[in-house]
Amino acid sequence: MKLIRIVLALVGLAALGFGVSLFLEYAAPAWPDSLKTVLWFGGGPIVNDAVFAPVAGVLGLLLSRVLPTPWRAPVQVGAVATAVLGFLAFPLLWRTYGVAPKPGLHDGNTWLGLLLTLAAVWAVVVLTGVVRTFARSRVPRKNAS
Template sequence: MSGQAGAPTAAMRALRWGLVAAGLVSVACGAWLLVDLSTATLIRIVVWTGVGVVIHDFVFAPVTAALGYTGRRWLGRRWWPPVAVAAMCSITLVLLAVPVVDTPGAKPDNPTVLDRDYPLGLVLALAAVWVCVPVYVAVSALVRRRQRVSR
C-alpha cells in the first residue's frame, strides 16, 4: 500500500466528487422547481420547513432520548436492541401512514384512489414488526446456546 494509512484512494476521491456533483445537481433542480411557485406557496414551504425543524428539535429528539435512556435501563441487554429497532420501524410506519389513514384523497367517482383499508394495513404492519421482537430474542438465545455447546 502506498501513501499514508487512512488516506483516501483515487477511486474514493472520485466517488466523493461524483456524490458532491449529484448533490449539487439535485439542489439546482429543486431550486429550478421553486422558481415557478407563487410567493404565498414559498412562504408556506418555509413555514412548514421551520415548523418541522422546531418540532423535531424540541419534541421528537428529547422524547426519543428520554425513551431511549429509560428503555435501555428497563429492558436490559437482551431485549433492548430488538425493541429499539421495532420502535423506530413503528414510528416510520405511522409517519408514512398519516397522509392516508383517514383517506382524505378518496373520491367516490374513482374507487381506485386510496382503495385499501389503510388503518387495518397499519395495524397489521405494526403487529408484524412487534411479533419479530420475541422471535428475534428467542432465535438469538438459541444461537448463543448452540455456540456455547459447540465449544
C-alpha cells in the same frame, strides 16, 4: 485538509444560496399562498428537532436501562421501525388523500395496513427476544472427555 473543508463549505453555501434564490423566484409572485410552503419547509425540521428527536432519545435511553440485555436491541429496532412506519403512514391517516395519488395507494385501508405491518414487526421483535433469551440461558457444558 483545512483548505478542502473551506472549499467544500463554500460550495455548500453557494448551493444553499442558489436553492434560496430558486425558492424566492417561486414564492415571490404568490407570497400569501407560498407562506404555507415556507412553513412546510421549516416546520418539519423544527418539529423533528424539538419534539421527535428528544422523545426518541429519551425512549431509547429508558429502554436501554429498563430492558434485560437480550431484549434491548430487538425492542429498540421495533420502536424505530414503528416510528418510521408511523411517519410514512401519517399523511394518509391524517387525510385520506393527503399525498399525490398513486395507483393502488388509496385503494386499501391505511389503518389496517399499518396495524398489520406493526403486528408483523412486533411479532419478529418478540420472537427475536425469546430466541436471544433462550440462547443466553443455555449454560455451556464442560466436555467430559
